[in-house]
Amino acid sequence: MWLTLAANKILEDDRLNDEDSSLANSGTSSAEIQNFTSWNVGGIATPADLNMEDLLDTRNNLADIYVLGFQEIVPLNAGNIIAQENKSIYMQWNSLIRTALNKPPEHRRVGKEKVQQVIHHIFECIISKQMVGIFITIWARTPLLPYIRHTSVSSVGCGIFGCLGNKGSVSVRFCLHETSFCFVCSHLASGGKEGDNIIYNITSQDYVIWLGDLNYRIYLPEPTTRSLVNDRQWSTLLQNDQLKAELRGGCTFEGWNEEEIEFAPTYKYNPDSDDYYGCNNQKGKKGKSRTPAWCDRIIWFGKGLKQTQYSRGECKLSDHRPVRAIFTAEVKVQCQSTENSVKMFS
Incomplete structure (x- = not known):
């Protein structure tokens, strides 16, 4: 399963006032933040009152670009896998995101102090794409919209019969100024190699961020894993993590990176609970107890x-916990003198 992405940053008033001319002419650099979020929501119906502010961290910061990837926004039954996508589902998610991102600034905080005067940034959805339960949506501040070009989307199903969309990936590409970005949201099968071909096809972009329920597990017996989880021995568990092993091996994932993990495994929880599934000898489909694992990940590629x-x-909506990552990125900006300069975006 692949994680989704989101971004947060509150921008200074003085930077905002001269932002448009700076973006057009460049010559300077600034540091902005992109926050990416991935969440497998387990096919649970979207609560109308779900508060996305905590997930997007909008109370503390606002970013330039938010990238969110979801998995299982619909139950993965035969009807949903074969039927035409239900647009009303992803429209509900986008409505919740729009509300959270565009809430008036008096509702936001920086640290412990309430923000008194922050220019209200309007975020617009620049692109959204759903394939069965996989959904990616990207939001940007309106001053950036003139500089976002060449948007495109693609989807690859690798589920039932090797082609249906219950498992697979949705990718979005665009250029910000002169720099190309690719964001991939995936939901992969446990123990599968569906991601290999995706990797080879996307690294031609300047920057790639891959998120989702990638479904990598831990190479340890279940009792050992559960004991280490109870003792919060993350480093020992990660030494036996399948994805970390592939990243270290540098074969399939040559050139890819993942930041150090300092949080508990994201799967599998009892819904609306802090207890891992199976802690009371519970068994799932085919008798599986679902050992805890970091199934939900965000990895990246690009200097x-x-x-x-x-x-x-x-x-606690689903049996997965969402994951978040924040990035800054160097972006090439075409100057009026036709020379390229480098700016920092996040």
Whole structure:
């Protein structure tokens, strides 16, 4: 399963006042933040009152670009896998996101002090794409919209019969100024290799961020894993994590990176609980007890990207916890003198 992405940063008034001319002419650099979020919502109906502010961290910061990836926004039954996508579902998610991002600034805080005067940034959805339960949506501040070009989307199903969309990936590409970005949201099968071909096809972009329920597990017996989880021995568990092993091996994932994980495994929880599934000898489909694992991940590729945060959210809606990452990125800006300069975006 692949994580989704989101971004937060509150921008200074003086930077906002001269932002448009700076973006057009460049010559300077600034550091902005992109926050990416991935969440497998387990096919649970979207609560109308779900508060996305905690997930997007909008009370503390506002970013330039938010990228959110979801998995299982619909139950993965035969009807949903074969039927035409239900647009009303992803429209509900976008409505919740729009409300959270565009809430008036008096409702936001910086640290412990209430923000008194912050220019209200309007965020617009620049692109959204759903494939069965996989959904990616990208939001940007309106001053950036003139500089976002060449948007495109693609989807690859690798589920039932090797082609249906219950498992697979949705990718979005665009250029910000002169720099190309690719964001991939995936929901992969446990123990599968569906991601291999995706990797080879996307690294031609300047920057790639891959998030979702990637479904990598831990190479340890279940009793050992559960004992280490109870003792919060993350480093020992991560030494036996399948994805970390592949990243270290540098074969399939050559050139890819993942920030250090300092949070508990994101799967599998009892819904509306802090207890891992199976802690009371529970068994799932085919007798599986679902050993805890970091199924939900965010990895990245490209020189000039810098990850500044990697964390998880604590919403108990589904059997997965969401994950978040914040990045800054060097972006080439075409100057009036036709020379390229480098700016920092996040």
